[in-house]
Amino acid sequence: MGRPREFDVDDALETAMELFWRKGYEGTSLTDLTEGMGITKPSLYGVFGNKEGLFLKALERYERTKMNFFHEALNEPKARDVAEKILRGFADSQTAETSPSGCLGINGALACSEAAAEIQKCLIENRQRGERELGKRFERAAKEGDLPAGHEPYDLARYIMTISQGTAIQAASGADRPALYRVIDMALQFWPETGAPQN
C-alpha cells in the first residue's frame, strides 16, 4: 500500500516536543521543526495536520511520558505523600539533563499573540484540570482526616500547584534540582510528616 514512510513518527514527535518545550509554540518555526525532525513540510502536514495539531500531539506525548508521575502520585495513600511526590516529580522533570528546563505546559504559550490564543487556552485548561484532580484527591483526604487542620482541599491543591509552577520558572531561569528540592522542603514544612505506617 503505497510508498513507506521514511521517518519514525514517534522520534519526530519527541523532537517536536523538545523544541516546543524549549522555545514555546510561537517561538518554534516550521523551519525549526522540519530541520529538527529531519522531515519536509509536506511530510509534517501529512502526518500531524498542521502546526497546532503537532503541538497538541506533542503535548499529549509530554503528559504521557513526562507527567506520568502525577497520576501515580494521586494513588499514594497519604495526602502528604501525594503532595511531596507531585512537588518532587515536577522538580525532577523541570531539571532533567536530557530535556529542556522548565515545563512545556507553561513554556508552550504563557503570553502570546492572538494567533496562539487557542493553544494558550488549552494549556490553561490543562493546568486547571491537574489542579482540580489534586483538589479532588485532597477532598478525599479531608474525609479521611488526612489533611492538616484548617486547610481547604482546593486551597491546598492550588498551593501545591503554585509551588510547582514557581519551580518551573526557577528551572527555566537556571536553578538546579537541589535548589528546587530545598524550596520544596520549606513548602512542606507546615505539613506534619506522615507517621510510621500503622500496620
Added chain:
Amino acid sequence: MGRPREFDVDDALETAMELFWRKGYEGTSLTDLTEGMGITKPSLYGVFGNKEGLFLKALERYERTKMNFFHEALNEPKARDVAEKILRGFADSQTAETSPSGCLGINGALACSEAAAEIQKCLIENRQRGERELGKRFERAAKEGDLPAGHEPYDLARYIMTISQGTAIQAASGADRPALYRVIDMALQFWPETGAPQN
C-alpha cells in the same frame, strides 16, 4: 526647535508596557504597538530606537511603577514582614484589574526564539537580581536573629520568589486575588508571626 512631537512619550510607553505584559515580547507586533500607542513606525523608532529598546524602556517603567513595592518591602524592620509584603505586593500587581494579569518579567519572554534570546536573558537576570537582593536582606536578618531557625537566607529568598513566580502563573491562568492570598497565607505558615513590637 523643529516640529513638536504630537504624542505623549509616557502615555505611549505605558501602552507598550501593557501590550508586552499581555502578549509577551515576540507576541507583540510592531503593528500592535503602533496602533495601540497611536503613533507611526518612524515616530516609534525615532523615540525608542527599535522594538528591543522599546521593550527595555517598558520594563524599566514596569519596575519603577509596578514593582516599587519590592524595595519598599526590603525596608521593613522584620524579615517576616519583608516576605509578606513582597508576596502580597506581587499578588496585588498580578491581579490588578487595570493591568494585564501576571507579571511582565515572566510573560515578556519565558520561552522564545533565538531572536528574543537577549530579552530572555535580560529578564532572567532581572529575576535573579531581585532574588539576590532579597537574599542579602535575609542575610542581615540572620545576623539579627530575625530568621526562623534552620533556614539559609538565600534559600528563603528563593522560596519567596518561587511562590511569587507561581502566583504569576496562577494569575495568568485566571486565579483572583483572594485565591492567591490564601496561597500566601499557607506559604507563610511555617514562619512564626512577628510578635508585638517591643517598645
Added chain:
DNA sequence: CGAATTGTATACCGATCGGTATAAAAAAAT
C-alpha cells in the same frame, strides 16, 4: 520672510511566517 530643524505620513524593503500545489519516487495490487 526664508532657512534650518525635527516629527509625521506613506510607501516600501528583504526576510520569514505558516501552509500548499505539483510532480517525481517508491512501494503494493492487478
Added chain:
DNA sequence: ATTTTTTTATACCGATCGGTATACAATTCG
C-alpha cells in the same frame, strides 16, 4: 508490466515580520 496508492522533494503562495527611505508638515531661529 502496468496501475494505484502513498510519501517525498521542490518550488511556490499570500501575509506578516521588524525596519527604513523619502517626502512632506510644523515649528524655531536668523
